[in-house]
Structure formats: C-alpha cells, structure tokens
Amino acid sequence: VHSTIQVASFSPSCLHSTMLARREPIDVFSAIQHRLQKIDTMVEEMQMDLRTLHRYGGDGDDDGHGDGEDEDDVLDLDHIELCSFMEQIKSAVQLVRAALQEKVMRMTTNTRGGEDDDGGGDEAFPSGSGHLKSVLESLDPQLKQCALCLAVFPSGKAIKRRLLIHWWIGEGIVRSAAAGKACFQDLLSRGLLQPAMLRPHCHTAHYCRVHPSVRDLLVAAARSFSYFAFDRDGEPTDECLPGTTRRVTLCRTRGSSRHGGGGGEYVTVYNLSQRYLEMDEAWLGEQRGMGTLQLGRWQTSPEHHVEMVRPDGVLGAAAAAACRNLRYLSLRGISLVESLPESIGDLRDLVVLDLRACHNLETLPASMASLGKLEYLDASECYLLDQMPHGVCKLHRLQVLKGFVVASAAGGKKIPPCRLADLAALPLLRKLSVSTGRQLPVAPDDELPRLHGFAALESLSVRWGAAAAHAGGGGRMDLSLLPRLAKLDLRRVPAEELQEVVHPARGGGLRKLCVRGGRLRAFGDDVTWDVVETLRVRFLERLDCEWRQLRSTFGKLRFVDKRRCPKLSSWRCDAQGIWRREEDDGGDRN
Template identity: 35%
Template structure:
C-alpha cells in the first residue's frame, strides 16, 4: 500500500512501518548505526504527528518527502536509509517549518514514554552514588590510570572480561570483586562499601559511564567509556605478569588461573574446558547451555575461589540453563570457594545439602533461579557467609534453619515468611544478624506472623535498606505492625495489600534518616495521612499503583524535601501524573 494522502494516516502508517522495518532489520542482524537512524526518523515523525494538527495548507511538499521515505522502508533499502537519513530528516524538518509560523516547530523530541514520567523537582549536583546524568560517550578521561592503587587497578582491568559496550551491573560486579579478593573489609568499611568507593572514583574520572535514566540520582549500571577501553588494554599488557586472567587482549597466559566460558554451548570437564589444578576462577561470559562432565571438578582442583556460572547480563530475558543439577555435588571439595553465582539459571530445583560444606563461601547468589524449590535443611555451618541472595526464587516456600546464626551476614535478599511447618524460623530471629545492612523479605500466601514479631527489629542498628513484599492481597496482612530499624535509609514496599497508609508508614513513625521510598504495586488508594508533617524522603518512586489517586501537585506537599520522583502507571493513569 502506498503512502496515503491524508496527513494523519500518512504519519501513522510510517510510524508503523518504521517499527516493522526495525524489527526485520534486527532479525537479519543488528546494525547499531541503522537502528539509531531509524530511531531518529521515528522521533521526527512523532514531531510531525503533533504538527499536523495545526497544519491546514501547503502540505504537498511534505507528503512528497514522506512518500520517498515510504519507498525506502517498503523496499527495506538499508543503504539509502543509512546514506540519506540526515537529508531526509532535514527535509522533513524544513517542510514542517514552512507550514507554521516561525517558532512553532520545536526541535526537542516532543515525546515522552507512554507510561513513564520523570519529575526532577529540586536538582542538585550529583555524586557518583547519586549521579544525575549518564555521561556522554565523548567525555574524556581525567585520571592517570597508572596511579591507581593495586586493588583499584585489579578491579578496573577485570572489567575487560566483558564484551565491548556491555552494560554492567554495579552491585553484582562488586560481589564478584569481593570473591576475587580484590576488595576486603577495613575497620571503617565493609568490602562492599570499599567497592562502592572504587565505582565512585571511576565514575568521577569518566573511566566508566553511568547507564540508564539520565535523571535518576542513583547509579545501578555502567559501561566502560569507549574512549578509555583501548587505554585499559594497553595497561593490561604492561602489567600482564600481575594479572593472571585473560582480558580480551590478543594473548593470554598459557597457564591462566581463569577459565572464561564464551561459546553458546559449553561442556565443562571435556578437552580444553577441563579446569587446570591452578584454576581460581570460572566465569561464564556467553554460555547459555551448560553441561558438566563427570570429572569437571576433580580432587586436584583446590584453589577455586570464584564460580560465576549465572547471568551477569543486564537483561533478565538472557537465558541460561544446565543439563543437570548433579554438577552441584562436585562442589563439596572446593573449600576455598568464596563466590558462587547461579543467578538466573533454569533447571535447578534443589541445592544439595553438600553445599553447606563450603565453609569459606561468602557470597551465594541464587537470584531468579525460577525452578528452585528446595534449599538445604540447615545452613548454620556456613559461618563465613556475608551475602545470601534468594530474591525472585518464586517456588521457595520457606527458609532453612540456621540463618539467624550466620552472624557475618550483611545482605539477605528474598527471605520468605511462610507457615510454621514449611518455615519454622521467625522474623524476630533476624535481629540476631547485627551486621545486616540490606534485607528483603517476602510475606507468602500462607504466612503466619505473630503479634509483636517486628518489635525486635529496633535492635537492627546496622540495617540501612529494607524491602517488604506481599504475595497476598488479603487486607488482614496490611494490619501487621511493622517496626522499622532506627537507621533505615531506603524503604521499598511491593504489593502492599492495604488501601490506606498504615500507621507505621506515617511521617512521624519513619526514621529521620530514611531518604528514599519506593512503592510498587498493591492496593493503595491514597497517600493521605493525619500527621502534621510531611515525609522527609528526597527520592520517591511510585510504580504500578493502579488504584492510587494522586495529583502531581500533591507531591511537593507530601514530600517537601523531594529532589527526584519517578512515577510509572498504567495507561489509564498516565495523564493524571503527566507534567503536562
């Protein structure tokens, strides 16, 4: 079908064809340059869609240009689209300018995401931990890489294991660095806090660039500055005797202490993929299908510290599966293993009891193991554990015994509150974890919570970040009296079943240092409260609260200290929350 002469239909049809063309080109093989050009075209067409509402005359020239664009898209002429895109967009812009009085054509994007609004109310100069903008890729390096401390250089150069342009998760990377031994706790800071400082330093010097929402003051993901990466390769060559791992450079050590899995299908324990006795790290960079030979870890291997089999990729859709979970039985002899990640791996239903023999294991990451149903009955022997990550393991119905005895725990994510039969542990016992800084709990459909169970949380003086999610919509669970730790800084509530703000969430009940609030899903209808003061939060995220009645103008009244608010609603609520 040719381009219609009706101007509104013409733009609508072209937008549809741009979408189709992008999909078809991606199926042929992703071309970043072409995809970027088509995105540029889509934005120009969106501007035109609004302008056509004002246009009454002199539209033939513009339609003629659009017809040419339509021809390129229908024939999937990638060469013409790449070569002529700047000229095409300029002709569209020039034609539109002729149709309106001077000044009516806005060269900004003129569009927002259909269901996302970002409101920056009181912007302040961001640090790297609270970083306002994603740095442009042409930002130049302002650090001499050779003056980095040894541990900082180790952290930085290890990032070369990731493919060029990869989006890297900050927290997961820090966990890995801890496992490698690059980071250690000091008298003043935990190893994770030391890692935050390294990331902070690299961000400030433009060695790495924050990735994601440019307005968000918190950095969760980053990329290596493309202008810096070649310098890192040179630095890694200069120091190759000090770095026993392959860093995506033209050569690697004959006896590398690293084994990097890059092929899509991998069988460990066979031929060249049989780990050497000196191996320290096995890192899965690109494998989606993992199989394990019977001797994949024999008794001669005693130095394995890092086993990163799980997903590091930013996208949760990245698939990894194992042929069998029997390979886990071979881990019991790895007494030096400190970091073990199965994040996002399918077809693992049970973690065997032998895993509890890993007494030096510090970080166990099982996030998003969607088939995981069973954990060892008792994990109290794993005294070195500092990070236990069980979030998004939706088939878990209870917790193993002994968690309250892991007194070194700093992070516990995905703690399931079930019934007394499946999970005999009580919430109150978590107060024994005096070093716990980050906690997330999930209140399951059969949860039994006794009166006063949260009272002991007053004693959790180290806890700074707390997430509570509800897996039930019964309002009875909204009446639970939660006692928030005194030094809490960040609070995240997901699926709250009540329709009103509970007593414990009112401004007068919250710790003074709590500066960040995230409410996601649930039945909440109103943010109104009876206190005479507003919330002290500076960062607020309201996500998928389809029942919430909230005017945008109320935000500054409810949160007088607000610096940043992120609101994501379904399409029915979008206009009410729009800045427009």
C-alpha cells in the same frame, strides 16, 4: 536522526567551534567520534526504556496489582515503529563512526610513517591512546587488577556494579563491598569506565560500560599479564591452558560447555555467554585456589537464559570439599536448580551467594548455618521458595539479605522456618527484602510488627503475594522501631490506606519511599511523612491524591517519580513523570 543529534548537543555550529578551537583534523574527527559515542549510548538507553515499556505494556489485572514483573507483554504498532526508528538511528551512528575511525587510522598512518603510535587518533580521548596507557600504568596494583577484569566484557554493554564488586571480593582484590565501591568510583573518575543507565532519582552510578578504545587497551594489557585467554580478534575464549592464565571464561560454543583437561588451578571461572553448562566435576574438584565461580548470568536482562546439566553433581561434596577457598558463588538466573546440597555448608569462606532468579529453586539446606563468613545472600525471584532455613539467623556477618520468605508456623514442616523476629539477631544486617511464600498471600499478622531490634537496617523492601489485594491484613510496621531505616520499598500493598500497613516515625531517618502496585487508595488523612524526600509511585490505579494534599503529607519532598497512576493527573510532573523541587518555584506547596 537529526532530532537525536540535537538532543545530544551536536550541531553544525558546535562542530564549527570545535574546528576553530582545535584546528588539527585528527582532533576534530576524534571529538566527533566522542559525541557520536554519546549518541550511541543515549540510543541504547532509549531502547532499554522501550523494552521496559514493552514489559509493562499490559493492562495488568483489574485490581491494579501489577508491579512491573507479572504483566502480559503487549505490543502495539506505535511501539514497533519506535523500536524500528531506534534501530535505524543506531545503525546510522555506527556507520558514521566506522567511517570516521577508518579516516583517523589512515591519517595516523600517513602522518607518522610507521613510527610508534601514541594513539592520537583514539576516538574517545583526543589526546590519544598514549593518555589511556599512562592512566593504566599509573594505577596501583589493586586498581589495575580491578581494571583488567573489565577486559572480558563486550564494549558498550551495561555491567552491574555489584557484580563487579563481588568478583573482586571473590578473587581477594578487595576485602569488602565498601572497598569495592571505592575502586569502582576511582575507575569512573579516571575515565576507564563510563556510567550507564543513570536513574533520575539517584546520582550514584549502579551500572557502567567500557568504551571500545578502553577495552582494546585492557585486552592488550590482560594478554601481557596472562590475565585471560583471548583470540586474535580480542574476544575471550574458554581455553584452559595452565601456565598462561589463571582465569577461565565460559563462552558460547556448540552444545554445552564441558571444562577440564587443563589440569591447572584457577582463581576464577566466569560465565560470559554460555547458556548450556556441563562442568567437569573432577576438574572442579581440583580447583583448590578458586575464589570466584560465576556460573549464572551477568547480564541484566532475563532473556539471557542459563541451564546447567546435573547441577547437584557440580555443587556436590567433591567440589565443595575442594573449593574451600571459594568466596563468591553465583547461580544467578540458572534454571533446573531445584535445591542446594547440604555440602554447600563446607564453603566456610563464602562471602557472596547469589541465587537470584533460580526459578526452580524450592529449598535451601539447613547447612547454610555453617557459612559463618557470608555477607551477601540473594534469593530474590526464587518464586518456589516457601521458607528460609532457621540457620539463616546464625549468619552473624550477613549484611544484605534479599528474597527472605515469610513462612507460616512450622506446622507439618520437618525444618522450622526462620521468622522475621529471628533476623534481629543479625547485628550487621543493613539491607533486607521480604516476600511471602506461595502458601501465604500476606504476611501473618504477627510478622511485620516484629520488625524491631534491627540496629543496622537501612533499606527494607516488602513484597506481598499475588493474592494480597483480595486478602487484606498482614499487620502493621512501626518505623519508629527502625531508627536507621533510610529507604522503604512496598510492593502489592494489600491495604487501601498506607497507614494500615506502616506507621511513619516522626523525625526518623526515612528519606526514600517507593510504593508499587496493590490496592492503595490514599496515604492517610491523619498521617504525615515529615522526613521523606524522595517518593516513587508506580502501577497504583486506585491511588487518588491531589497535589496540595501530597505536599502537606510529605512536607520535605524534593523528588517525585510517578508511573501508571491514572488518578494523579494534578501532580506537577513532567512528561516522564518526574518532578524536582528546584524546578517548581522553590518548592511551593500550592
């Protein structure tokens, strides 16, 4: 505990200086609480790192193909001991915080004698909850609605920025992802959100948390606006009470959750913690004004498993016919969903379709071609998908496509698959992730070379199949044909030299390169990546490259992230595998 507190810059001398500067005891306690919250957040991030270590703890396969998702879980005694220490630290910090909070509440009651409290004892903001109230009241209507959506999430838990933005799009609070990002950043700058799980190579906050004191205020405000239904303890409930709220949260109860009977129309149905869903089909058929239907998990961890009873009925013709205003549909992480019905094509206003980690999903309907307003489609981690319907290339508003499956020629298939070259017809596509289906260990030789004509593509991820290391081939991408590409992520590379699968472009826009797993031994002797500034390499047991050679190949390198690459010991990375140019004597290449 002592060492953790030191890392968080909290020491007796720091406390002493705080007391001299503020002098008021209540302010001193609040400042301590603020520092303890930072320690608590830091410990949670440490625990997440340890869980990542657990997930990647296996030795992988003999060829080093592991990409961090398919390796066996292996626990050793040191890992168990570290996890135990983290839990002890977290428990100790929570005890101290609870004691201080009780002390602050008693002092506030005694000094104010029951008068209206402006929240001077708030643990996160020494100036009091009055400050928080003034911040919330100063928000414009759009930003206030964005903030009120945060009231349902548990305090301190990491929330993905993208999921918040999709919710806001679904309700019509924001009209685009760019507007959602601006609102998210505004909430961060005002202190209503805290950044979480920051990445060393990226200064953008992709995750956030809600502080307990902020959440208390948001719950009170959400109650007053009838935004959600809460119990007496401030926890969201799954009550459907028409006239009191237009949003329903699905919360963990006994057995499955079956909703209906309220008879009202709602703009949002959001699954917070229900793992077994049984939706009332007739009730869904009445939700003509619904914009957001989040049935899947919002949590990052796959441990939050969701199962749905009779998914075909819930997504059938009756519900699709009623929910024509639906803009956001998430089945993220739901098992037992083997296919989507053709009636999904009736959701003509759908903007976001999140199917990530639907592990039983085998096919997508041809009617998806009718989703003319779709901007975001995520079918990643749907490992049973063999192909994408050809109608995907008709979604001309599509900006993000994740989990596109490269399939073989139609052959005996009843529905011709969509090919990579077909996606060039999507003028707004800026983010694309590609993988090979179960029947193809690598992409056909004529697929990857066809990655041209993508005028707006900025981010590309290619994942070869599990058997790629034994198959080889797969064609070569020419980055000169992708002038706007800024980020390239390659997983399970089936070649021994990087230049065998991708040819860099001189003076292009590529700034970030990530290579994870596969057979890679070298970047290539005659190839230079003269514009790449960020390089991340992981699970490359065969890669052998000296530091001097790396700096020669990547002349403008500013950041390196190296993990599980045993032959790269000469690289000047710290204990966490990180190197930054400014930390290395001005970027000396020697």
